[in-house]
Amino acid sequence: MTTADPDLVVDEAAPETTVRKAVFEVLRRHGMTTIFANPGSTEITFLTGLPDDLDFKLALHEGSVVGMATGWATATGRPAFVNLHTTAGLANAAGALATARTNRVPLVVVVGQQDRRHLAHDPFLAGRLSGLVGDYPVWTGHPARAEDVPGAVARAHHEAVTGEGPALVVVPMDDWLQPAGQLRAAAPADIRRGRPTLGAAIGELASALDNAEDPVVVVGSAADGESNWAAVTALAERLGAPVWQEPFGARAGFPQDHPAFAGHLPPARSAVRAALAGHDVILVLGAPVFRQYPWEPGELVPATSTVLQVTPYADDTHHSIADRAFIADVSPTCQALLGRVRARAGHSASARPPAKPLSPPRAGEPLRPGHVFDLLARGLPQDTILVEESPSSRPELHRRVPARAPHGFLSAAAGGLGFGLPAAIGLKLGAPRRPVVAVLGDGSSLYGIQGLWSAAHYRVGALFVVLSNGGYAIMDRLAEQSGQGKPPWPSFSEVSIAGIAEGLGCLAQRISGHDELAAALADHLPVLAGRTSPLVLDIEVAADPAYG
Structure with a gap:
């Protein structure tokens, strides 16, 4: 050569x-x-x-x-x-x-x-x-x-x-074209990772939970996966404890249609304290304690609560406010606790029931993100992988579209935009038999819009649901909340996501009405797992009036 x-x-x-x-x-x-x-x-x-x-x-x-x-x-x-x-x-x-x-x-x-x-x-x-x-x-x-x-x-x-x-x-x-030499690579050909259970520390955890009057569980991304979901669910049911999802989690750590699921912890300290008030022991499984935004004064948790953290990631403990932190995998730890903690009566319903479906908009009224999410929740196959990158409407998505299967939700824990669209393509390439839906803001989609060419060229059958409000709605809301006056950035309502998608080789549909959206989702969601080409639904929505 x-x-x-x-x-x-x-x-x-x-x-x-x-x-x-x-x-x-x-x-x-x-x-x-x-x-x-x-x-x-x-x-x-x-x-x-x-x-x-x-x-x-x-x-x-x-x-x-x-x-x-x-x-x-x-x-x-x-x-x-x-x-x-x-x-x-x-x-x-x-x-x-x-x-x-x-x-x-x-x-x-x-x-x-x-x-x-x-x-x-x-x-x-x-x-x-x-x-x-x-x-x-x-x-x-x-x-x-x-x-x-x-x-x-x-x-x-x-x-x-x-x-x-x-x-x-x-x-x-x-x-690349030089001789490779004969040295064996200084790294194992096969790596197997598994942390032991907590051993003697299990007794300490079990004792703290047994002595609790009203324990609560918070799960994070490291609790995702089939074995983790099964073990965490069994432990929560035995403890009779509500289960919250960590703030800003990249993945779901618990079935969000389970009666014990309480919701997603909010992104502010005062709201976290209110959500966890009355619980004397907070068991955090597979999550940092806790990622927050924006800054607020005060403690992260109620002053009377004891926080116990179990995480496979040592660095999660370096910035944790837990009273006791244990570095261990979630599933074996929960399985070990099942045999040590007493059973107690549970909560018969969620601490925070799912949001009631919105009434369809009247003639002349725009769609809201909640309308889109209600229709998605009604039609999504249970094993759907949903990728989220719509910052202004993420709380509304969480309230209306539960993750119902392991690996059913994915977002960018770092917060940077441009991840959701290409990630959905990679997910479908890696899990071709599962339905994949990306819920994106129009502003967010523009950070990774080139990915649609790859989706079209490699015939990746993901569904891209783009909420088009013609601006950076999250930035507008935060600017309003700052009280410092009008923001300097303009809207970009001239941008056509459907037009860009078609230019990159994707089938796309611009949607502005409720009946039109319901019909499109009814057509496409039931056969989503078997799609062999991408589809972009560019949905005209009004910006949510509030965030958080």
Whole structure:
């Protein structure tokens, strides 16, 4: 195989394999045979002439690349492989990498670099990559020699799994065709993760719960998954305790149609204290204690409450106000507690019943987000994965559309926009048999709108429900609440999401009426699991008058 540079002529059929071939073997060994990328010139040597068993997925912006990979890794439970182009590519992906880190999704990210042989002269496209995306990567590798690259990629897989986030490897473009050498990669070929149960600490937890007069449970993203849902549900029923979802959670930690589900904790301290008032023991499972926004004075929880935290993430305990924190997995801990705590009478109904359906708007009245959510709740298949990125109407979505199956809800815990649209594509790629719906604001969708091309090109059958109010409604509401006067940003009602979607190859429908929306959802939701092409519903709605 040859390149334009005669110094890089390498016979890939020679007995000693190349770095490129050795890395392909690492990818196969770890099940990372789908490559998510938006390549540049520093990636040509790596990507051209890929073997048939490696599947390449292009996105038109690096935020969409990483968002798709994050969705895929979430759906499959395996690290996804990402290839980015030197400085511009890595910088464009920074927000999406921050989301992957906060959502605790493992990614192996190879970042291209200029030719190693003239890096000392700061050539064109040489990347100053160290620290470019801060400390969001769980690990960053700069292999000292070309032959160290395969081992560094294997280690990145190890670091991504154990650190539960993106691990980066920077690879100069001339490394790929160099001899790989014979050294075994300094990372295990198979990583199995499992924390032991709490052992003697189970007795301490059980005693605190048994002595509680009125315990309450708060669940978080780390309680998502079939075994966690089953164990948490059984424990909550035995304790007779209501169950709240953490604020700003990336995933649902409990079946939200269960009678014990109390709702989502609000994003302000005073409201959290009001929600948890009267409960003397607060058991937090798989969540930080607690993520809040905006700032308010006062304590996070009632002064008379004892907070017990069980989390698999040590860093969640570093900024926790829990009285006692335990680093352990949720499911085995709950299973161990089931045999130690006494059964008590439970709550027969939710502390916060689901919102009553809205009456359809009268003639001349606009649709509201609640109307859209009521129709979705009525028609969504139970196993739907719903991706949310509609900040101004998120509380309304939570009140009206419960997550009813493990992995049924996904959002960006970091709060940055541009995640939801590409994440839905990656989720459908990774879980093709499940229905996938993304609920997006029109403003939010524009941060990742290029992803619709990937959805159309790769025939990804996700449904994109876009709530179009022609502006940044969450910003408008926050500006109003600040009392500082009129905000300087304009609306963007001229933008047609349906028109953009069609221009990117997607089937799209603009909807403004209740009957029209009901008919569209009735047509599409029952067959959503089997869709083989994307659909965008661009729904004209009035902005919600309040947030929170």
